[in-house]
Amino acid sequence: MEKVIEICSLTKLYKNGRGIDDINLEINQGDIFGFLGPNGAGKTTAMKIMTGLIRPDRGDVRIFGHSITESYEKAMAEVGCIIEIADSYPFLTAYENLRQRARYYQGVDDCRIDEVLELTGMIKYKQEKPRKFSLGMKQRLGLAAAILARPKVLILDEPLNGLDVEGMIDVRNLIKQMAEQEGTTFFISSHLIHDVELTCSRIGVIVNGKMLNVDSTEEILQNYATLENYFVSEVERNGRV
Incomplete structure (x- = not known):
């Protein structure tokens, strides 16, 4: 499976001590990756770096082999995104x-x-x-x-924000359709755990700026009744901000 996104030792620390610290992650073509974490865990910071909105202190993100810091236009050539607000x-x-x-x-x-x-x-x-x-x-x-x-990669920060139930179902179906039929790769953050469970093929949890487990949704649900149970377990085990 082709590696589409490579995140290597990504670090960005703010004066208040928050941010992200040494994140390493690989996303393959056609993955629908769910990025979960408590408020302030570093999700949006990571996604802003991935889309070139802020620079990391160290580390890099490569999209289709192109560095976001060294070859921004090439890295973003086939990327669509929503970060924080759909303007x-x-x-x-x-x-x-x-x-x-x-x-x-x-x-x-x-x-x-x-x-x-x-x-x-x-x-x-x-x-x-x-x-x-x-x-x-x-x-x-x-x-x-x-x-x-028709981007090959979509980086979406809270894409279901503000949608009613019908809208959430429509967007979930659209995401799965694009991944299955067009091979589109998704990197999605959301606080709506039930929708992540129904949509995403892989899950990563970030707590206090550090990446914890990354696993397939299928594997997680073999060991936990719901993704919410898994998420709460990971957050509590690794400490809440």
């Missing part, structure tokens, strides 16, 4: 927002824009402006933007 231009319509994004990519035409709006359940809001959208609708539009250029 958009509030006074442009949903369609116009995606049309703006499409300018940066080759081969993204109106048909593709309509396709991603359909996939994310936003096609009926195509001509509406995000300033009037609910949080869940903004999240759906952000996901549409993230998949617009």
Whole structure:
């Protein structure tokens, strides 16, 4: 199986003592990797480094063999992401927002824009402006933007944030469909453990900035009744912030 993401000795420590410390991880093509941890454990810090938003103190991230610190454009060429907030231009319509994004990519035409709006359940809001959208609708539009250029890797920080039950099911199904049919690789953080259990093929737990166990969801559920039981056990065993 091809290695898509390689995280090597990744470290970023802040003045308050928090951050991440010596994280090592490999993600293979087609993996749906769930990144779990308590608040303040370092999930978003790691994902910001992975997408070039902040620099590490030491260590590196390689995507398709390209260093995020040395060859940023090559590393991010086939990556889509949502980090913290799914941002958009509030006074442009949903369609116009995606049309703006499409300018940066080759081969993204109106048909593709309509396709991603359909996939994310936003096609009926195509001509509406995000300033009037609910949080869940903004999240759906952000996901549409993230998949617009058919990326091979998606790095998603809390992608189900603000979605109703129907929306969560739709996004879960979309993620699994893209992984199975297109070989898309996902790196997902979420506090919604039940949805991670239903979506992700591999799980990694981070506590106090340190990476703990990484295992397949199938293996975890052979030893624990639920992913929540596993997560609570790991956090309690390694100490909560």
